[in-house]
Amino acid sequence: MAIVGNQCFHSHSLKSHVSPFWNFKPSFSSRSLSLSIARKWPRTFSQVRSVDAPTEAPAGFEEMVLGTQRKYYMLGGKGGVGKTSCAASLAVKFANNGHPTLVVSTDPAHSLSDSFAQDLTGGTLVPVDGPYSPLFALEINPEKAREEFRSVTGGSGVKDFMDGMGLGILTEQLGELKLGELLNSPPPGLDEAIAISKVMKFLDSQEYDMFTRIVFDTAPTGHTLRLLSLPDFLDATIGKILKLKQKISMATSALKSVFGQQENQQNAADKLEKLRERMIKVRELFRDTNSTEFVIVTIPTVMAISESSRLCSSLKKEGVPVKRLVVNQILPPSTSDCKFCAMKGKDQARSISMIESDPELSSLTMIYAPLVDVEIRGVPALQFLGDIVWK
Numbered sequence: 001m002a003i004v005g006n007q008c009f010h011s012h013s014l015k016s017h018v019s020p021f022w023n024f025k026p027s028f029s030s031r032s033l034s035l036s037i038a039r040k041w042p043r044t045f046s047q048v049r050s051v052d053a054p055t056e057a058p059a060g061f062e063e064m065v066l067g068t069q070r071k072y073y074m075l076g077g078k079g080g081v082g083k084t085s086c087a088a089s090l091a092v093k094f095a096n097n098g099h100p101t102l103v104v105s106t107d108p109a110h111s112l113s114d115s116f117a118q119d120l121t122g123g124t125l126v127p128v129d130g131p132y133s134p135l136f137a138l139e140i141n142p143e144k145a146r147e148e149f150r151s152v153t154g155g156s157g158v159k160d161f162m163d164g165m166g167l168g169i170l171t172e173q174l175g176e177l178k179l180g181e182l183l184n185s186p187p188p189g190l191d192e193a194i195a196i197s198k199v200m201k202f203l204d205s206q207e208y209d210m211f212t213r214i215v216f217d218t219a220p221t222g223h224t225l226r227l228l229s230l231p232d233f234l235d236a237t238i239g240k241i242l243k244l245k246q247k248i249s250m251a252t253s254a255l256k257s258v259f260g261q262q263e264n265q266q267n268a269a270d271k272l273e274k275l276r277e278r279m280i281k282v283r284e285l286f287r288d289t290n291s292t293e294f295v296i297v298t299i300p301t302v303m304a305i306s307e308s309s310r311l312c313s314s315l316k317k318e319g320v321p322v323k324r325l326v327v328n329q330i331l332p333p334s335t336s337d338c339k340f341c342a343m344k345g346k347d348q349a350r351s352i353s354m355i356e357s358d359p360e361l362s363s364l365t366m367i368y369a370p371l372v373d374v375e376i377r378g379v380p381a382l383q384f385l386g387d388i389v390w391k
């Protein structure tokens, strides 16, 4: 189908149903009102643009909801595009469709509490009221994750850590391992990776094995990309340290046992090794095509789409399964002769054409989500958004 451009984007068939975004309604209380609006919303942008759109591109929610095997959905993208709203609305929809669901924020700037209009801080699982099946939310405190890393490395810098490992003498020679960088300031993405690995760990326990859908609201693109390359970096660095330690430990063990340091050193080495294993598990989770999918969220602007394209390329390169792209905050057709709306609409239509010709993004299933005229807060609002987006 050819892109019909702005004309078709501003389809008259919809204009009576959706108020323009400046027609702000201050509260979102009526579920029936929401659902009646939701029913009138188009399923896809292609339907908005052209009445003779041959195909729909629904989100494929039927496939997402199928089966009781545990599945992980990671939602990520540029800051502010609506990751949290989309992640929370997906979690609500899963729970409403029979899946005990956990939604986790690993974004250092949490907004899950704001999205659910409920206090979810505190680093523990909090039940969310409303959905038919259990829905729990968790905001992981990145500062705590960082503390955990410091406790592994001793938190007192390279020299002390190396001394602790019995490698003090080699500190100077280890420059090329970027050890200083690793120990003095934890690498970006580490807190998020630790957070994810924590979730994986407790999900392994019997207490939490009921969850069949896990939705992650991840940090903005930059963090995600660093998180993906982090396990390799840690693997290489920690691996080298441990190998080195092993080599010299035999030679010095007699001496060390005299000074009673051996136990401490072994602890530090064990902790590092465990951290490395945990990061490898996170990497494996991201690459598991059977259970994991990364959903990119974007908005129809050149900047957001360019960033999404780079993210998509990196995800594919890293072997992370990515199939869906949510294009959020699409303006409804204008109901007036407002010039601003016309311009904005044209701009969005151009950006969407960009997606369709983008080598990375064009192959993804596009999910078009409208800009709605109420703030998406609380379960009814999320249910409303979820019913529009996840079809």
Ligand SMILES: Nc1ncnc2c1ncn2[C@@H]1O[C@H](COP(=O)(O)OP(=O)(O)OP(=O)(O)O)[C@@H](O)[C@H]1O
Residues within 6 Å of the ligand: 078, 079, 080, 081, 082, 083, 084, 085, 086, 107, 109, 111, 220, 328, 329, 330, 369, 370, 371, 372, 373, 374, 375, 376, 377
């Ligand atoms: N489709 C939509 N229609 C109207 N408002 C929306 C829509 N999607 C998101 N918003 C609003 O946009 C704002 C940002 O959304 P959200 O917090 O979900 O984005 P984010 O990508 O998670 O942000 P951050 O990167 O800061 O975590 C919120 O006020 C949210 O209610």
